[in-house]
Structure formats: structure tokens, C-alpha cells
Amino acid sequence: MPSRPPRRVLVTGAASGLGLSLVRALVARGDHVLATDVQPERPAVLPAAADYLALDVRSDDAWAAALAHVRETWGGLDLLVNNAGVAAGGRIDVASMDEWHWIVDINLLGVVRGCRTFTPLFKEQHSGHIVNTASLAGLVHAPGMSAYNTVKAGVVALSETLSHELAPHGVTVSVVCPSFFRTNLGTSFQGADTEMEDAGKKMVSGSKRSADEVAATVVRGIDARKEIILTDRDGQIAWRAKRFARPAYTAVMKRAARRVARGR
């Protein structure tokens, strides 16, 4: 591996799943990592070398405090990983508006807040890398999970927009689009459509992919400064099919919709 200077990294949603695996992988590579998550106390699972700051991605004040902390501690930042997220699954006439507001605030506006908070610093530095965790659901849109698909597609759109907008300022933007992998994400399902959510929980807990495997691919994608980081073959096939074999893609989605209509 070529030697390179350690990066200064902030990761959101770092207490579990992909965020935690990314913190471990980045620390192991010698990066300086500020792990953040919603809980006030430092999670015991974090590696000792990582610093911790409580950061609820819904709070503008918490983001302002994170920026102040980074400026004071490091004087700058190289990599911002907007990873925190929750899951919702629900048919359009079953999921409630409260669920929409909840997931938009965390999964979409949480990422927007992170980008807005750190872009002025990145512009000052004329360098930086923003990595936003979306999902394969942001690229291909299966039935029965419109709120999740919509916010993740928003993260994909935001990331592409910023990759163009911030390139003249020396800033790279990547978006991570994994298919299902094993984490605690299933525990965040709390909506009205319990049938769809049970199916989603099974997809997460029954996946053959671990968060560590996904994180290793993400770190390679970050190092290569890829614009879209697809972390698994299922995702590559689905994304390719949507663009280049649309009738086959539509047929798969229609089959899935018939299963959803039958209640799985």
C-alpha cells in the first residue's frame, strides 16, 4: 500500500454498522477520526484511537459545534462521511406522514446539513472530500419503500450536484450505494406498515454481506475518489439493468409489486 499522510475524518452514525466499520478501517490505516453519533456518551465499541463527539444530524447547533470542534482540534478536515441513517419501509397508503418527516429529517436533511456546514471550510482549504452514504435504493426503486427510496435518491442527486458544483473548489464528492448488508438498521424500523418492515428487517439481518466487507470496499472507493461507490455485485447488476436493460428491470419490479400487493 503506498504511504500517504493521515487524513482528518469526521464520520456520522459511527456507533454501529457501516459507520463503526468505517471508523475501524480508517483508524487502522492511520487516519485521525472523529466518530459521531446521536448518543451523548462515547460508545464503548469505538476504537480507542478515535475521538467521539455527540452529533444528532437533525440539529443545526450540533453541526455548528462539530465544525467548531474540528477547527479547534485539527484546523481543518480532509474527509466528511455523512453516513447516519434510519430505515422505513411502507406502502404509500399505509406509512404515515410522521414517518416521512422523520426519515427526511435524518436521511436527507441530515446529509444536507453536513454538506452545508463543512463546505465553507472545504472552500477555504481548496480541498476536501465529502462521502455521502445513500443506498442502492437511491438508484433503483423497488415497490413498498417509497420514503426510503425517495430520501436516498435525494442523497444521490445532492451528491452528484455537489460533485459538479464543488469541483472548481478542489472538493470531491462521492456517494455510497450498497445493497442490503448486516447491521442494526432493522431496529430503526418503527412505522405503520409492519408487513413491509418485517420483510426489510429480514433482508438486512439475512444478508450475506457484513458491514466490515462493505466498509473495505467503501474505503477503496474513497481512495480512488470514485463518484458512485457500488459495494456489491447485486447493486452493480441492478444499476446496469436499469440503464441498459430497462424491460428486464421493469419486469423484475412488476413481479416484486405483485408480491407486495399480495402482502408478500
Ligand SMILES: NC(=O)c1ccc[n+]([C@@H]2O[C@H](COP(=O)([O-])OP(=O)(O)OC[C@H]3O[C@@H](n4cnc5c(N)ncnc54)[C@H](O)[C@@H]3O)[C@@H](O)[C@H]2O)c1
Ligand atoms: N444495512 C443496510 O442494508 C444498508 C443498505 C444500504 C444503505 N444503508 C445505509 O447505511 C447507513 C448506515 O446504516 P447501518 O446499516 O450501518 O445501520 P445502523 O443502524 O447499524 O447504524 C446507523 C447509525 O446511525 C445512527 N443514527 C441514527 N439516527 C441518527 C441521528 N439522528 N443522528 C446521528 N446518528 C444517527 C445510529 O445511532 C446508528 O449508530 C445508513 O445511511 C443506511 O441507510 C444501509
